[in-house]
Amino acid sequence: MIIPAKNNPSLPVMIRVKGIESIVNWFEQHQRSLYAIGLSYLGNQRKIEELFYRAILQVHKELPRFKSSTSFEISVLSIFILICRELSLNKSIQASEVSDYHQEIFHALHPLKEKKREVLVLTYIKGLSKDETAQLLQVSAEQVKALIFSGLQSLRNGMGDGEHYHGCKEFQKLYVDYLERNMDRPRKIDFEIHIYHCQDCQEDLAALQEVMLGFNEAIAKFSVPPGFMENVKERIAERESLNQQKKNKRKRNGFIAAGIFALAIFAGLFTGAFSKLYYTWTEENQELRAFLQADVGERLNLEAESDGVKIKIKSAIADDVQTLIFYEIEDTNENNQYMINFDDGVFIEDERNIMNDHTSQRYYPPDFGSELNNEEKNTYHGKISLPPLKEDKSTIKLKINKVMKIVGDSSDSYKSIEPEEGEWNFEIPVTKQPSTEYALEEDIEIEGVPVRFDKLILAPTATILQYGLKTEQKKKRIDMINFKNMKINNKITEADLFGSSYVYTQPDFRWSNFQAHFEPLFEKETDEVKIQFHSVNLSIEELKTVELDTSKKYPQTFEYAGSTISIDKVEIGQPTRVVFSNHEIKNREYESLHFNIATEEENISMEGDYEGVIVDKNGKEYDMNKAPFIYEDIEQPRHFFTVQSFKIQGDNVVPKSLDIFGYNTTKYLDDIVEIETELIVKDKAGIR
Template sequence: MIPAKIDSNSIAPIRERDVESIIDWFDQHKQSFYLLGLSYLSNQQQMEELFYQTIIKVHKQLPRFKRDTSFETWVTSIFIHIYRELSYDRSLLARVETEPRQDFFKALDCLKENEKDAVVLTYVKGMSKEEVAHLLQVSENKIKGILFSGIQSLRIEMGYGPTFNGCKEYHKDYINYLERTLDRPRKIDFEKHLYHCQDCQEDLASFQDVMLTMLNLPDRLEDFHVPVDFIENLEARLAEKEKHRQKRNKKRIRKGFVFAGIFVLLIGIDFFTGAFSNLYYNWTEKNQELRAFLQHDLGERLNLEDESDGVKIKIKGTIADEVQTLVFYEIEDTKKDSQYMMDNFDGVFVENQHEIMDGEGYQGFYPPDLESDMNKEEKNVYHGKISLQPINTDNGTIKLQISKLQKIISDSAEQNGGMGFQIMGDKIGKWTFEIPVTKKPSVEYALKGETQVEGIPVRFDKLTIAPTATVLHYDINMEQPNKQIDNLNFNHLQVNDKKVKVDLYARSFFDTQLDVNWISYQRHFSPLFGEKPKEVNVQLESAQLTFDDHHIIELDSSKDYPQTFEYAGSTISIDKVEAGQPAKVVISDHGIENRAYETLHFQIFGEDENAINSMEMYTEGVLMDKNGVVYDYNKNPVIYEEIEQPRHFITVLSVELQNDRTGEKVNPKRLEIYGYNAIKYLDDLVKISLK
């Protein structure tokens, strides 16, 4: 038997004996895994399929098993994953007649997925809360909360009734108290409360009954025996699979001899001409961006594949460096003509993120490109990429889990704000990958360059040339009392004779320098392959600024409106002031020509300054491009991407004010403006020298 924590010596026999030793291991652990399977499935054929596919996947992924968790926990995670895949394949579950379920399993079937997982793994499989938390990728406290809600749900399903009125602030203590792990001060407080609270006594008593039932499950479930021929049937299926695999390999070997001769010839050509790598990737990789990385030996080509509910995901390649980790993928809908993309902020999860990745690192966003030639070739295939945080080691394996994809269609830009695509809903599934990555080196160059933007000093101090991006590091001075730069926009960066475009979707993140008067920013540009800087120039485009300009206007709902006041060189109108619940204030300024501000920073106060605790704003506005052309997006669709450096002017502000605490009428008394935002256009080419 393999111990809970296995070392390299104990796993070696499994690798040597191949799939047979994995079957032996399952034979020794079949009872606990069979009971785990019964919690999810109700038929021996379904159970056999679950074991069969789990053994195949364990065998396939065994070389990647790491000893940061127990072997049994690792196998359990695969077992649960395979069950979920099978549950999405309704055709499989419908092929066999469902056998009658025991009452306990019927109750389990009524739980939410996360509740069922936590309850089954803790009480049926007998895992510790720490192991369950690791497997389900949540905190131990979160597991306790899920177990609590799961037991509450089981209590209803097991006939205890839906109505219990225990005090909610003590719910979090139930499990720790019954397991005798509640710390002493909290335990004393809880028991004092129980003594005086009849509702909590009844609530805890019924909760305890269900929890004791769960704790005694291992003994109760011993009567559920694994069928005698269960393992033998699995061995027969696996032997047949191996027989077919060997036949296929023989055919591939024959074909391989022919290609090998051509390959050797091409290798010889490459030795003398250096042309083979370009020719090879031109033949085999249609994604031009990935191809460029591969041709410069900056990435790893992969062919990992997983399928769920008819949607197949292939991981085509990765590029990892100090900046980020790029993952190139292909998604194929095998059932319909649909295209799906990944959103790395929704439905994409790195299981071992805390172990392998820099939690503070950059993670970019890349919108779908439906206009590329490769994404126009097939209606059911989409090629894309996602950005993950940079890895914190020289090499490793990213455990990527995907639970949701977004369906996308090409769309008229006029109907979709200029984006050229629409998100048409989600595709739920379960795709799992173990992606090997190797971090490629980056080169940093110290810079010396300064400029001023609207009188505010800006200095450039470093250039990072990484495989996935070129990063410009710069600092902005914060000493000016009445204005500051919120964001500096660039057109391009020129290194020697090469220009690289700014990444419009890369966020500019910042941190405070040791000198508190400066803030450090980074801006990302397209990659520079193998370029050694001699000259560095940067083209500025615009700056977003905040101006402090304090002004107070008294309001009186008993007076007639509109009334006007002067601010920042403009005449602003207060069109309406109404007391009520909610109160209403409307402010407008339609004169945008030569207007200094775009949006205002303000607050509205009532007679009691603490009375207003809810303020909702509704705005109207226009866009004006660099040449003064105005676009009213409230009247006509606007292709935002096609407007040259647009400025967004708010023309009407409708404000509703409420007192949610007392429900009393609000009477607006004062409009207090603190400052405003504005964009300033720039056309400066800054020459930067290397230190």
């Protein structure tokens, strides 16, 4: 979904023009400092991937609301920091995921109070000015200066040095300005005279300066793990492709014969059979119809209207996974369609007390292509996911002050949305439906990598498989498993290919836990489950360094992973350009490379672009820049990078080498695993 940024002058031109692709490129250009910020909060690469993924999507959503008076970078960082806070539930950094030369500094940063940590990372990692940091954190510039000093002191103490230093308090507040050379000459002279005569302040200042230098040195040496951004971009690409998916749904029956109802009632069909028949005739939304036919939830038909826009809450389905709200919006004045964006203009009164805030809300993309949403130009049917309830029964006081107008006709592949304000208030009675959990305890290997199946959750709104991936693998690791389906009680439930989520509670740092979501089955008991795989995304470590000699003529070729790669161009200038390519797709093992371009200078800025093709099972190629295609209709697609070009910003920066760390590849599977289940019994206190 493309959301236009209109003509906001605070946005970079490419952001205004290209939307989410340019946002991804902006994050890639700034990935080093952003990754370091994320590491200071999270200490876990998979969590930081989730951080980048969420931040890119949120920035894309928020673009129309970016203020022209605020720089694009500050606006992005405010979103980035907010998501950092939300994800930092686990306060311990895993030492195995932080390399030695900056391990100590990040261990010391992590336990600092939030504001102290934030001013340090924004000032010394992101390089913001004190005024910019103050604007972002909504504090004064003087407070930023005080927080920098106290943060550096805490950092020094946390690294085991500084407890015995006792400088003069009236001069301590001048340390940062002095070390950063921000003092005017008269104050500098007075300060240096005092330092010359005060041994305590000499030692205190020297120790603080050592911490600042160590901090800067650690950040200068810091590098992003190879392949990190490729993983994020792949998730974004998959998410965007979902927006183009068209679901095949049956057209509703537009007429109900009163005689059929009378006959059914006369025959006494008030049983489940009548319920299924009744909702088949009366409920046009097929997804909601399935819930109602399974006796999960009930019709509500709550209505509220503002300026001719009528919102109807049709039903609320709640369980331990989420609270699904099905809605319908009708424009009674014109032929416009509106949708609800759950994270913009939607509020729940007393949310912390009635809902579980330790779970992530699921995002359901708008279904612009459904037949139901194309039948009437002034009506839109949708759903939003809210957190699960804490109690079995509750009343959700839902307040909506903004809806999104859908812009674009039915022939458009992409839609944009524009916010419109109003006031719609609802009191929604909800009863939480029970779910069943089973322990699986099954270990297997996929492509030689250990995989562990831990739990099966049968909930009314979703069927969930929890599994773990071994993180200790060095030469080969699984980045993601894509499932095809599960078979439970002879019923097959298809996997949501875009519904995998990271489990934030990780009891064993050697494993990373994930949840894969499948369609609801409305089953409550089972003694076994059959899991069919679809594919795995792998990262393979294979090191190679290719010297970039600017005195040579290009193109030059080299061999890697069974393929011949061409270095097409190495041009020194403003900027310096490096281009390499491989157009040979047949039998190629790698899809994209994990690499770095080493230069004589440190702290360089690099801007990258790439070309690629999608290749199906039979070798047919789909050019992403030419004729449109539906990604989901391609059989066993693989995304191959063919050309990668980079601009190295600076004054005649000389590239020294292309350092390749490894590559990504996709393996398609057709394996089926059969697992016995063991019921996990719950009581009021939790699980026992």
